[in-house]
Amino acid sequence: MKLTALLPLILSFADTVLTRKIPQNLQSFLDEYKGGKCPVELKSGFQFSENQAKSAKYCATPDRKFLWIAGPKSLADMDIDCDGANRSAGKCLNDPTGQGQTAFKDRVAKFGIEDLDSNKHSYIVFGNQKYSPSFEPTQYGVPELAVAVVVCGGQFFYAVWGDTNGGTLVGEASISLATACFGQSMTGDSGHSESDVLYLVFTGNRAAIASAADWKATTFQDFENSLEPYGGPLLEELCAEYAGEQGCYGGDGSRTGSTGDGGKSGNKSLGTRVIWGDTAARYWLAFVVGAVGAWALFGVFPWPG
Known part of the structure; x- marks a missing residue:
């Protein structure tokens, strides 16, 4: 096989975002609440699209440590947010509703960036302001730029609360996060x-993101990775509370979240990274890399005879 024939395939793997498989206890939490169950209804009267009834709501666990969005019999959809820096760049080029700044532009300026960039920062839109009904997450203990976990497309990612809605619409994320969740079909005008x-x-204060996150990251992958030290322990907390203190990995010794030591303890990072969440894909990638290596070796040093 010629190297030129392999290049498109190699590049497609290079562009693939490595994902985290959903731990069983988190999947159990998802299964229990995916039908719209809402233990504590904080505020209702919201909608996923302008032509739908205002039946979406903000929910919380009884201890109010964890908040999420639910429909009457579902969770939420994912519309695209392209606000902030480079709002018309990349896949946001066809966005008809983007704005020039996010809700926390002044806050992130303290971290040395102009604003959040939807093309590389993993963030969600949470909260509704300047309309009725309104929902202000900080009134329920959510710090600005709080860490979040987004479960989507059979995988999960870490994100920050990075923007708010001005009307009653809910269920929105940055274009980079949407692409990681659902692939290249996501654009500024297609969620x-x-x-x-x-x-x-x-x-709570435990959810606050500090300057140690890689705010100046040049890729979605690098920024999302930098959120794991904040999100990992909190996700472990949810799994432990939900499954009898067994954590996200069932108390088998392999659960850790983030240890705060940069992974030096040798424990498995919460949410093992895989390519597409598919073992076969990893074997295929190994085959491709091996084939390229063989081509390079015998191209330079032909087999004798």
Whole structure:
């Protein structure tokens, strides 16, 4: 096989976002609440699209440590947010509604960036302001730029609460996060319409993101990775509370979240990274890399005879 024939395939793997498989206890939490169950209804009267009834709501666990969005019999959809820096760049080029700044532009300026960039920052839109009904997450203990976990497309990612809605619409994320969730079909004018996305937002000072996150990251992958030290322990907390203190990995010794030591303890990082969440894909990638290596070796040093 010629190297030129392999290049498109190699590049397609290079562009693939590595994802986290959903731990069983988190999946159990998702299964219990994906039908719209809402233990504590904080505020209702919202909608996933302008032509739908205002039947979406903000929910919380009884201890109010974890908040999310639910429909009457579902979770939320994922519309696209392209606000902030470079709002017309990349896949946001065809966005008809983007604005020049996010709700926390002044806050993130303290971290040395102009504003959040939807093309590389993993963030969600949470809260509704300047309309009725309104929902202000900070009134329920959510710090600005709080860490969140987004379960989507059979995988999960870490994100920050990075913007708010001005009307009654809910269920929205940055274009980079939407692409990681659902692939290249996501654009500034084309999101994910099925209401099967869990936006899990954490409350309390423990959820606050500090300057140590890689705010100046040049890729979605690098920024999302930098959120794991904040989100990992909180996700472990949810799993432990939900499953009898067994954590996200069932108390088998492999659960850790983030240890705060940069992974030096040798424990498995919460949410093992895989390519597409598919073992076969990893074997195929190994085959491709091996084939390229063989081509390079015998191209330079032909087999004798």
